[in-house]
Amino acid sequence: MSIKSAHSGNSAAAWPTPPRTRGLPVVGALPAFLRRPFDFFLSARERYGDIYTLDLGFLRWVILNHPRQAEYVLRDNSQNYRKGGGIWDMIRTILGNGLVVSEGDFWLRQRRMIQPHFHRKQLAGLTDAMVAATAVGLEAWDQAAATHRPIDLLLDLSAITMRVIARALFGQGLAQADLERVSEVMAFAMDYLMTGAMTYSLPRWLPLPGARRYHAGLREFDALVARIIAHERNAATPSDSLLAMLVRMVDEESGEAMTDAQLVDEVKTFFLAGYETTSLALTWAVSLLTQHPEVLDKLRAEVDTVLGGRTPSFADLPALNYTRMVIQETLRLRTATWWVPRTAVADDVIDGYAIPAGTMVVTLTYGIHHHPDLWAQPERFDPERFASGQAAQHKSAWMPFGMGQRQCIGRDFSIMEAQIILAMIVQRYMMTAVPGPAALPKLSTTLKPDRPVLVQLERRAGS
16 A cells, blocks of 8 residues: 655545544543553554554554555655654653754754764774673673572663663763762663653643652753763863764864763763663563573574684674574564654645644554564564565564664664673573563563563583
C-alpha cells in the first residue's frame, strides 16, 4: 500500500481515521495496555493492522508498525513531523537543546560540526579507553564470582558503561565520587521521564512524586558538567576526551564555537546515549545468551579464537563478527529505543488514513522489529539472521538507531562499545541465569526489564 501525503493535494478530511483500539468508557484500552504493554502492541497490530490509534483515554497516539511508514515520517516527509508535545517537552528538561531534540538550522549546524568526529575511524582512539574502563569495572565482578554472589546485570552493566562513557567524554576529569553521584542522578531521571511526560500538562505547582528530586538532580549534573567544561577550556594542553573535541570544534561556515550552555546540552546527550542504551542492550544480550547456550558457546569460541586471551583492540573488531551479530539481534529483539514519537504539523494521509495536524504519531520500532511479515520467526533469538546481510524483508526493518538524517550520531560508538564489553565478559566468565521467571520488557522511556536480571558468574580458567 502506498503512502499519500496531504501536502500533495490530498485532503485529510476525505480519508478515514486509523482504527481505534477498543476498550472501556473514559479509560479506553488503558487497563489492558498496562498489564502487558508490549504484548498489547503486537496483538493490536494483528487485530487492527500496521496503523491504528492507541486509545488510552487521556491520550491517543497513532501507532505505525511498518518500515515504509517509518521512512515516510522520519525521512521522506520529516518536515511535517516534529519533536513537539509533552514527551518531547519533558525530554528537553533533561537534554536541553542537544542533538536528540534540537531541530531546524540549529540542529543542522550542530550535526555538521560534530558528525566528522563520530566516524568509525575517528573513534579508533577511544578503544583503549573503553577497554581500560571495562577492565576496572569487571574487577567488582571478580569479587562476585569469587563469593558466588549473583550480579544484577542492569545495575552492574550500567556501572561499567557509565565508566566507559565518562572516560571517553571527560578523560580523567571526573572523580569517582562524582561518577557515582552522576550514576544515581541519571538512573532516577531516566526512570522518571515517562511519568513526567504523562503529567507534563498538569500545573507546575502540583506536588507530583519525584518531580523535585528530578529537577534538583539535573541542576546538580549541569553544574558538574559546567565545572569540567571550564577546566577543559582553561587547560594548557587539551585532554584526550570527546569533551576536548567539543570545546575546540568550530563551525566551518560561521566560524563559531559552541557556548558553554550548548556544550552542557550536548554532553548530557552523549552521556545518556552512551551509557543507558548500551547497558540495556548488554543486559538483554547476556540474559538471552544464558537462555541460549548454543549461541553463547559459538560466541565464546569466536572470542577465544580472535583474541587468544588478550584484551580486544580496534583492529580486532571486524574479526569479532559473530559478536556484532549477537548485538544486532539483541537490538532487534529488545531494542532500547522502542518508539520514535513525532507530532504532525499539518494534516497528512498515511496508508489511506487521515493524520490531522497535532496528532502524536509513534513509529513503533518494537513493532517493526517483531513484524512477522518482515522477520522469520520474529520472537526467536537468532544472530545468524544477520549473517547474510539481508536479514529481513525490508531494508529499513532494522532501525534501533532511527533512520534518515536524524539517525543516531553515536551508532558506531555504541556498537563498538557493546562489542568490546561483551567480548571481555565472555572471555572472562562462565555465566548462568539464576532460576526464576525470565525478564520481560516494561513500559519506560527505554526498554527496561520488568525485574532484576540475576546471573551467576564463574571465572574461566586461565582468564
